[in-house]
Amino acid sequence: MIEIKNVTKRYGANLAVDDVTFTINEGEVLGFLGRNGAGKSTTMNIVTGYISASSGQVLVDGMDILEEPREAKRHIGYLPEQPPLYMDMTVEEYLRFVCDIKEIRRQSQKAHLEDIYELVRIQDVRRRLIKNLSKGYKQRVGLAQALVGNPDVIIMDEPTVGLDPRQIIEIRRLIRDLGKSHTVVLSSHILHEVSDVCDRVVIINRGKIVAQDSLENLTKGIGEGTRMMLRVVGAEKPVQRLLRELPGVSLAEPMGVKEPGSVDFMVESQPGSDVRRQLGNALIAGGYPILMLQPMAATLEDIFLQLTNESAKEE
Amino acid sequence: MLAVYNREMQAYFLTPIGYVFMGSFLLIQGIFFTFGNIFAQSSDFSSMFSNLSFIFMLVVPILTMRLMSDERRNKSDQLLLTSPVSLLSIVVGKFLAACTVFLVTLGITGIYVLILSAFGVISVPEVLVNYFGFFLTGCCLIAVGLLISAMTESQVTAAIATFGIILLFFLMDGMAAMITAPFLAFLVAALQWLSLFQRFEAFSAGIFSLTGVIYMLSFAAVFLYLTVSVIEKRRWSEG
Structure with a gap:
């Protein structure tokens, strides 16, 4: 598509x-x-034709955004980081204006807008001045603007920034709904937001792409289930010695005392081996009751930190 | 273009700006009319328009200061520039909206003409040429203001800079007259050629000159073109 x-x-x-x-x-x-300042907004501004790249090319449905801007821009709806609203207009006036500049025929505007009002749920504020709306509503009006003309691709730059938790949930639900009928691109620095709604992730750091893959593949790379937190009753030294001697354990680091009389450990096993059974048996046989054993699945946070640190090290 | 034009017309009257412009223009022109024509018992419109030309310095900035600067500050230019409309039609739409507000305001002053014609004799063609010249001059200066507005994000900066530039246009004739050194003759010629108000004076004298019309239309066109270039350049900027 793009x-x-x-x-x-x-x-x-x-x-x-x-x-x-x-x-x-x-x-x-x-x-x-x-991260903030990694080049997300700049990239999105280039893709949507707001600014021009120093070099390189953006093709929308095979059309160069610079050479055939009018046709290419018809395919894209853009919600920038700050929604491009005119505060002195009502929601309805504003969206009519957007219909006009996106060349929606006057006769079909009314029906088209009704659909959009319903989709982003702003029917009840349509006659209010935009400047008097809450931030969540402003964001939704901004989203409505991006939907005018029913573009194939909807690009959103940090759509949930500055919203309260309930508004965030609503916007995310909206994004998920939109994803059923549209191609959606959304930028974010919040990882679980992306893991919530996205099929595929592109990670950018300092202007460079450091990873692009499906979420599944990205989390697989970092040995899933090989790391766990452990809380054991006993003294630190002997327990650590016992853990280290277990076959398959590559690391056993004491993490301090969280509960009186016990010690926390972070245990890592070699990739592919599940040591939980042996570990449990050995500890009980040694007379160290286990209070907690929590496998730590690699999260997007881990991947993200690992990738962005790697690319920082390279420089 | 029509969409941008409509939106801009709406904006003038949704915000106080349109009313402030009309109010201050009509107030000042009303004062000039009252004193210059009614109290002086004169039906001469030329001298009124000629005296009134300084008004551009005050009112054109009101009309143009927010045209482009506000879009940038508000980031609503992101909507315009990512929509399937050309930059030229955005600029021209805004320009025409400002010109329309000016034209409507000028139209209201037609009442003065009716008042005078009821009590005295006026030369209709002369008055029309005067109006036409005054309107064209205003449009040229609106184009200047639009360019300045495209160069900044701040309305205040745009207003002050526009005021300054129009003042400069005003002083141009005076400066040209002060330069006597023969080796600077080229400068005098250049200033006279550039002088917008000298062209306006011709209209003001009741002379309809085609050169004047073409000059003013090209003047506005050049500034509109520059406005487009300034915005286009910013999109490519690497600074």
Whole structure:
């Protein structure tokens, strides 16, 4: 649907986006992940044609966004980080204006807007001035704006920033609904947000893409279930010795005392081996009751930190 | 283009700006009319318009300061620039909206003409040429203001800079007249050629000159083109 080829954006000596290449496939919900300042917004602004890249190419449905901007832009609905609203208009006036600039025929505007009101649930505020709306409603009006003209791709830059938890849940539900009928790209620095709604993730750090894959594959890479937290009654030294001697255990680090009389350990086993049974048997045989054993699945946080640290080390 | 035009017209009257513009323009012109025509018992419109031309310095910035700067500050330019509309039609739409507000305001002053014609004799063609020249000059300065508004995110900066530039246009004739050194003759010629108000004076004298019309239309076109370039350049900027 959208191909981003070797896109670079230079600001002085600084490379905001550095040779970024990826594809947005039709029908998917793609998460675009990165820390603040990693180049997410710049990339999105380039993809939507708001700013131009220093080099590289963006193809929307085979059309270059710079060479055939009018046709290419018809396929994209964009919700920037700050929704582009006119505070002095009512919701209805504003969305009518958006219909006009997106060249929706006057006759079909009413019905089209009714659908959108319903989808993003803003019927009850349609006659209110935008400046008087809460942040969550403003965000939804911004989203409504992106939906005008029924574009194939909807691009959202940090759609949940600054919203309260309930509003966040609502916006996420909306994104999930949209994903059923549209291609959706959403950027975020919040990881579980992306894991909640996205099929595939592109991770960007310092302007470079450090990973792009399905969530499943990304979490698989980091040995799942090989790390666990353990709380054992007993003294630190002998328990640690016992744990280290177990076959398959590669690491046993004491993590301090969280509960009087016990010690916490972080235990890592070698990839592919599940040591929980032997570990349990050995500890009980040694007279050390287990109070807690919690496998730690690698989360997106781990992947993210690992990837962004790796790319920091390389430099 | 029509969509941007409509939105801009709406914005003038949803915010106080349109009313402030109309109010201050009509107040000042009313004062000039009352003193220059009624109290002086004169039916001469030319001198009123000629005296009134300084008003551009005060009212054009009101009309143009927020046109582009506000879009940038508000980030609503992201909507315009990612929509399937060309940059030129955005700029022209905004320009025409400002010109329309000016035209409507100027139209209201037609009442003065009716008042005068009821009690005295006026030369209709002369008055029309005066109006036409005044309107064209205003449009040129609106184009200047639009360009300045596209260069900044702050309305205040845009207003002050527009005021300054229009003042400069005003002083141009005076400066040209002060330069006597023969080796600077080229500068005098350049200033005279550039002088917008000198062209306006011709209209004000009741002379309809085609060169003047073409000059003013090209003047506005150049500034609109520059506005488009400024915005386009920013999209490519690497600074």
